[in-house]
Amino acid sequence: MRNIKLTIEYDGKKYLGWQRLGDSDKTIQGKIETVLNQMTDETIEIVGSGRTDAGTHAYGQVANFKTESKMTVEKMQLFLNNQLPNDIVIKEIVEVPERFHARYNAKSKQYSYQVWNSEVPTALHRNHSYHYANNLDLEKINEACEFLIGEHDFIGFSSLKKTKKSTIRTITSAKIATKDEMITFTFTGEGFLYNMVRIIVGTLLEVGDGTKEVSAIEEILNQKDRQKAGHTVPAQGLFLDRVSY
Amino acid sequence: MRNIKLTIEYDGKKYLGWQRLGDSDKTIQGKIETVLNQMTDETIEIVGSGRTDAGTHAYGQVANFKTESKMTVEKMQLFLNNQLPNDIVIKEIVEVPERFHARYNAKSKQYSYQVWNSEVPTALHRNHSYHYANNLDLEKINEACEFLIGEHDFIGFSSLKKTKKSTIRTITSAKIATKDEMITFTFTGEGFLYNMVRIIVGTLLEVGDGTKEVSAIEEILNQKDRQKAGHTVPAQGLFLDRVSY
Structure with a gap:
């Protein structure tokens, strides 16, 4: 075959x-x-x-x-x-080769998430971004991103119920870039839990607008409590950029 | 009022x-x-x-x-x-002020046009670009852009029938920028004739793929002959970026 x-x-x-x-x-x-x-x-x-x-x-x-x-x-x-x-x-x-398996052999994935950060929404990018009007402190978001990097139990940043499978994942890169009103969050890691990227972005936005402290990231990782994390941002801003083998 | x-x-x-x-x-x-x-x-x-x-x-x-x-x-x-x-x-x-008139007082306009230049089409940018698969020589397109700049009778680059109104316009800037497979054409000028940007882009693409010579731009301007110009590229790639007063 x-x-x-x-x-x-x-x-x-x-x-x-x-x-x-x-x-x-x-x-x-x-x-x-x-x-x-x-x-x-x-x-x-x-x-x-x-x-x-x-x-x-x-x-x-x-x-x-x-x-x-x-x-x-x-x-x-x-x-x-x-x-x-x-x-x-x-x-x-x-x-x-016949042994190649798209799921089992995936070594890492990159996801990005687009946030339209302006009081006024966007007509042209509305289907590929999430409109978030609050003022954001990008320095704080950058600081918070640092806490995500490394091997952690990310269950607090997931919509999973208790599970027997491991919820430990490694994030190797987490960063933001801006172009005009668009902020692009990019995450690379070995794998991601259900809704993990969307909940991380929701939490980072709440860090950025002052609703949460930068230290909240560590607390959520330590306490493994979904309730402490931010909202799940909508799917339309999320992109699976790349899968590496 | x-x-x-x-x-x-x-x-x-x-x-x-x-x-x-x-x-x-x-x-x-x-x-x-x-x-x-x-x-x-x-x-x-x-x-x-x-x-x-x-x-x-x-x-x-x-x-x-x-x-x-x-x-x-x-x-x-x-x-x-x-x-x-x-x-x-x-x-x-x-x-x-009451005398401000959006049409009469417009001093210049900037339009851009997005071309997806790859053998393979794009799913995510399909509604905001024109898919053109031919290999393009961007150097030639840049050279051709130079000939557009200045005051010219652009009737050869327009879908207008003969008209008593002036078809002389001034283009102050014409350039291209690339990002991955996307080429963005940007034009600034005092005003543009009907379909002028779309016919200019169609002509520049034909210069880029070798169907036309760079000198075709001058010929079309001099001979004022629509038949010599390229195809009218579709509307979905065209953006009115800015109007200056």
């Missing part, structure tokens, strides 16, 4: 998220599998690097699938991009 | 353009006037700095209107942004 790796860009606005839900036509995985089934006359199941939530976007989600098809990867890419809706694009397609 | 100046950002995707057409609810001007009528109980007519085509966007369209209303401009801005659809945003609102 050939093993094919896809790098996928998508605008999550119209979808229920990455993961196929029964026969629903409203997931990214479902859309791609439907086209792959047409293309190969097989029943293809693709393995994503991980789920993304309803409304979340990706510049570089990664997935793989096995096939007996003899089609070249160049032809597959053309077929897919012709047949997929224009809010899903196969950016890259390569053949990989 | 008070005279109020609006600076407006909009996503043109769903609209037939700036200018109100009868009772149609599908124009930016129409949408804003409807809300202003509710707000003031008057019949307001707003004057835009100029039209924008169906599908064209704006970061900073400018318009003005006269009113007897005693409302503060801050309250007007809140009312408008609450009532307008979220693809139209009033970014700024100020009271100006």
Whole structure:
């Protein structure tokens, strides 16, 4: 069997998220599998690097699938991009060794989150950012980002209920960049818990506007208490930028 | 009468353009006037700095209107942004002298045009750019831009039929910038003819991919022949950035 790796860009606005839900036509995985089934006359199941939530976007989600098809990867890419809706694009397609697994082999992921920080909302970037009007102290946010870096139990920054699985994760980079009214938060790490990026951003915004102290980050990590963390910012500002192997 | 100046950002995707057409609810001007009528109980007519085509966007369209209303401009801005659809945003609102006229007093305008230059299309920027897959020689495009600068008869770069009005315009700046696969063309000038920016960009792309020579720009300006110029690129890549007074 050939093993094919896809790098996928998508605008999550119209979808229920990455993961196929029964026969629903409203997931990214479902859309791609439907086209792959047409293309190969097989029943293809693709393995994503991980789920993304309803409304979340990706510049570089990664997935793989096995096939007996003899089609070249160049032809597959053309077929897919012709047949997929224009809010899903196969950016890259390569053949990989049979043992490659998009989820198990993922070494790190980069997510970014866009915040439109102005009293006045944005018309042009409204679908790709979260409007947050409060004045923000970016120095404080930068300080708070430092406390996130390293290996921690991030359960306090997650929507998970108690779980037997480990909730320890490592964040290797957490930073912000600004361009006009847009603030982009970027996080790199080995993996992220459910809603972790969105709750971290909500907490950092509350640090920035003075609702919380910078030290709140350490408290939430130590006390593992979701109640102490900030709000879960909406999915439309979140992007899965890149998955590294 | 008070005279109020609006600076407006909009996503043109769903609209037939700036200018109100009868009772149609599908124009930016129409949408804003409807809300202003509710707000003031008057019949307001707003004057835009100029039209924008169906599908064209704006970061900073400018318009003005006269009113007897005693409302503060801050309250007007809140009312408008609450009532307008979220693809139209009033970014700024100020009271100006009664003689101010958004069209007659406009000294210069800046437009930009986004081209997604890659074999593979873009999912996330698809509504705000034009996908052009051919390889482009950016040096040649830069050279061609130089020929546009200055006072010229731009009728060859316009969709106008013969007209008695002057088709002489002055472009003070024409340049490109790239970020990843996105090329942004930016033009500043005293005013632009109908479709002029879109035909200039289409011509520059054809210079860039080798279909036309750099010298074609001079020929089109001299011969005033629309047939010699490039294709009219689609409206979705075009932005009215700024109007200066």
